[in-house]
Amino acid sequence: MTTPDPTPPAAADGAKRPPGPPAPDTAAGTGGAGAKHVPAVGRATPTHPHATDGLDAHLIVTRPAFHLDITLTAAPGEVVALLGPNGAGKTTALRALAGLTPLTAGHLRLDGEELDRTPPESRPVGVVFQDYLLFPHLTALDNVAFGPRCHGVPKAEARAQAAAWLDRMGLADHGGAKPRRLSGGQAQRVALARALATRPRLLLLDEPLAALDARTRLDVRSQLRRHLAEFEAVAVLVTHDPLDAMVLADRLIVIEHGSIVQQGAPADIARRPRTDYIAHLVGLNLYRGRAGTEAGGRLVRLDTGTAVATTEHLTGDVFVAFPPSAVTLFRERPAGASARNVWRCEVAGLEIHGDRIRADLTGELSLAADLTTVAAAELDLHPGTPVWATVKATQTHAYPA
Incomplete structure (x- = not known):
């Protein structure tokens, strides 16, 4: 992916409807737009308030040398991890959800709304890319404020929202820093705040910890788990790291050669692998x-x-x-x-x-x-x-x- 042009609209910051300001924090570990408090030690139980809520997708993408055909469903509050070897189709699936890769066939519905032909910038989707794609000439504060500004939020209000998100991420003192002055873990949290600032109904994370060193990865994984626990919409995580998947996700979907070979709770898949790839991972x-x-x-x-x-x-x-x-x-x-x-x-x-x-x-x-x-x-x-x-x-x- 190339660095996105910092002019509206931006596919990476995705929500169609203008967001309101984040709810004020009342304790460490609370937050997310309208999210209820969830202890950091566990995840919220996914709820099903309406049959049409959440993600309902049948992704079919056909290319000359590759065919993806998978079905994905997820309830609000659920974190789903797509796991598989290189070339399995994980990134293609994520790009299809974001609207960056068109579907050959199938369907994509989010909260009952058809998104098949909706352009990326109009989808209620937030994306955290593998290399974060922060705008290098903007401060951390303005990177986070960029999404709300794209959707018509006045500058002062957008910056206030961004400041609240940075505070929630533990980065209140880094709002004036540009990306080159941020550590890998700080940049990852800024990218997550930028994706969440538009109140997306679908959060996509593409190898969100891959760029971090081992020690930083351990700390950021714990922080990311807490933020995902507070997120009340659907989150889809793409990774090749089984530990990231096991720690962060409620459900694993293993893809090989463009098809789903196994899915279920992390503990079930670890105990009963069904392919050599999964057995090797666990x-x-x-x-x-x-x-x-x-x-x-x-x-x-x-x-x-x-x-x-x-x-x-x-x-x-x-x-x-x-x-x-x-x-x-x-x-x-x-x-x-x-x-x-x-x-x-x-x-x-x-x-x-x-x-x-x-x-x-x-x-x-x-x-x-x-x-x-x-x-x-x-x-x-x-x-x-x-x-x-x-x-x-x-x-x-x-x-x-």
Whole structure:
């Protein structure tokens, strides 16, 4: 995206109707235009005051080498995260919601209003771009006031509203600073204030934390969670970071190759991934196979013929998963081991993974195993080392495919 021209109208600041001034703060953590107080420790429960309220979209975008076809619905007060690998269609979906990419087919309704053919500047949509796109020649105050000014709010009133939003973001002392003098976290909050100043009915966040360093990201993620908890309209977050998605969103929608492959509450998706991409994100070894009469239905036979013992009694097509930390490695086949799963493998690679060593294994079963640096040294592991991998059946989790 190129930096937008600072002349009205601006798609990034989106609301069609002129906003009134923000409600005064009565305590830290209150705010949002007309938003009720929500403690920072949790999110508001999405409400459904009217059947037509919220987002109802079927986004179809067809290009020569790509096809997006997804359905998105969200209630007011709900934060939905679009998660997926590069090229999955996340950004295309966000641009379609903003009106920056036209739909090939489908529909887009917000609070019952058809927006398919509504130009970006007339949509009640606020956008926080990945690189924020703050106007470099304007102060933080004037960046935030820009949206209301675009919609006819007098300059003094717009600046007063902007000052209130900056105060809510903890930036009351930075109103006179231009973007180059702001830290990454401060710039992110200014961009969020600019998007919220127009009281949008749909807030779009495109990788809002991607430009921040690790330490700043931790602090800003917590602040963003609080602001989203106070936002009573629909928020859609696009990210490739599973932690951002898990912390900020009420519901995850995972997109691969332009289609939805899984959606649900973050905890449900983390516990029951349905694709290799999701399993990798949440740190699980995942396999698909079939459970039958073997071992009372507690044995999953993979397509390769390898079997994985579980404790669940299932039949038919199933997934079976276990964390890398459940894997124990031996240089010789363990005698008398209590683990029911024992596979001959070979070390394909080693890498630092947090405070542990992650071994990438191939052989009877391809899997990842986590072990301490001491254990890795004692086993004298290196690429090509033959090992035996064991996993207790009680540490696996099987579920219907």
